[in-house]
Amino acid sequence: MKLNSLKGKNILVTGASGGIGSAISLKISQLGGNPIMHYNSNRNIVKTLLDEINKEGLLADIIQFDINNELELKSAIDELKKKYSKIDGLVNNAGILTRGFIAMQSVEKFRHIVNTNLVGSFAVMKYISQIMIRQKSGNIVNVSSLAGTMGLKGQSAYSASKAGLNSLTQIAAKELATFNVRVNGVSPGYISSGMLKEPTEQDKQNKEAILLKRFGSSNEVASVVAFLLSENSSYITGQSIIIDGGLSISV
Numbered sequence: 640m641k642l643n644s645l646k647g648k649n650i651l652v653t654g655a656s657g658g659i660g661s662a663i664s665l666k667i668s669q670l671g672g673n674p675i676m677h678y679n680s681n682r683n684i685v686k687t688l689l690d691e692i693n694k695e696g697l698l699a700d701i702i703q704f705d706i707n708n709e710l711e712l713k714s715a716i717d718e719l720k721k722k723y724s725k726i727d728g729l730v731n732n733a734g735i736l737t738r739g740f741i742a743m744q745s746v747e748k749f750r751h752i753v754n755t756n757l758v759g760s761f762a763v764m765k766y767i768s769q770i771m772i773r774q775k776s777g778n779i780v781n782v783s784s785l786a787g788t789m790g791l792k793g794q795s796a797y798s799a800s801k802a803g804l805n806s807l808t809q810i811a812a813k814e815l816a817t818f819n820v821r822v823n824g825v826s827p828g829y830i831s832s833g834m835l836k837e838p839t840e841q842d843k844q845n846k847e848a849i850l851l852k853r854f855g856s857s858n859e860v861a862s863v864v865a866f867l868l869s870e871n872s873s874y875i876t877g878q879s880i881i882i883d884g885g886l887s888i889s890v
């Protein structure tokens with residue numbers, strides 16, 4: 640089998656209209672899979688990506704829902720069930736970041752971040768895992784963050800939501816292994832696209848602490864996600880792989 644082949648696999652990628660989700664979708668299509676590219680508000684981005692992928696003679700599809708609207712999300716996944724005989728993979732990648740010290744952070748904002756990043760990812764995993772349980776196969780990759788392992792100053796809601804997601808990865812791996820479903824995660828550090836396209840002064844200072852002395856690219860995240868989705872990682876489940884250029888071990 641070709642390295643990391645995803646030939647014939649239907650894989651839902653949430654947040655495909657964002658920097659990392661676009662790169663993951665492109666990588667899946669290049670490896671022979673069919674990325675089902677989810678967006679919430681930025682349809683034009685996934686539509687352009689779809690056209691580019693199709694122009695290369697590769698497969699892709701588009702789906703829309705607000706991750707915070709369970710009814711909308713469930714009905715979009717019901718449509719997928721009708722359209723495809725199998726959903727082979729899920730990349731739970733949609734997420735948002737806000738910054739603010741705990742003393743200054745509104746409870747409402749904290750709740751919104753946790754709802755989007757953690758409860759939203761849970762909801763997608765719930766409905767997609769029901770399909771995978773029935774078909775007795777599947778593969779889930781949760782896109783977490785180094786913040787979920789280290790807890791970053793000024794990012795309480797974001798860090799807590801990603802720590803919760805890491806926990807969900809382990810629990811889902813335990814609950815789904817018996818149904819031939821693997822569940823893993825990736826924890827990127829600083830990636831110079833998407834939500835960190837415009838790094839703050841603090842981000843720039845932190846760059847000095849990265850062993851490789853640079854931010855990562857969305858393609859470097861996509862390569863690890865593709866590995867976890869492929870048969871090359873067939874004995875790995877319940878793990879979250881840190882992709883941070885060595886930042887987390889630099890002190």
Ligand SMILES: NC(=O)c1ccc[n+]([C@@H]2O[C@H](COP(=O)([O-])OP(=O)(O)OC[C@H]3O[C@@H](n4cnc5c(N)ncnc54)[C@H](OP(=O)(O)O)[C@@H]3O)[C@@H](O)[C@H]2O)c1
Nearest residue numbers: 654656657658659678679680681706733734784830833834
């Ligand atoms: N960039 C980094 O350095 C970095 C580092 C560590 C982890 N991550 C993680 O990587 C993932 C992708 O990040 P990114 O940098 O690519 O971010 P991004 O470019 O800002 O993309 C965020 C994505 O999430 C979707 N989204 C936001 N709110 C949503 C909602 N209510 N319902 C459904 N979808 C929603 C957006 O959809 P629309 O645009 O269509 O609304 C968009 O596709 C996130 O989970 C993030 O935490 C990123």
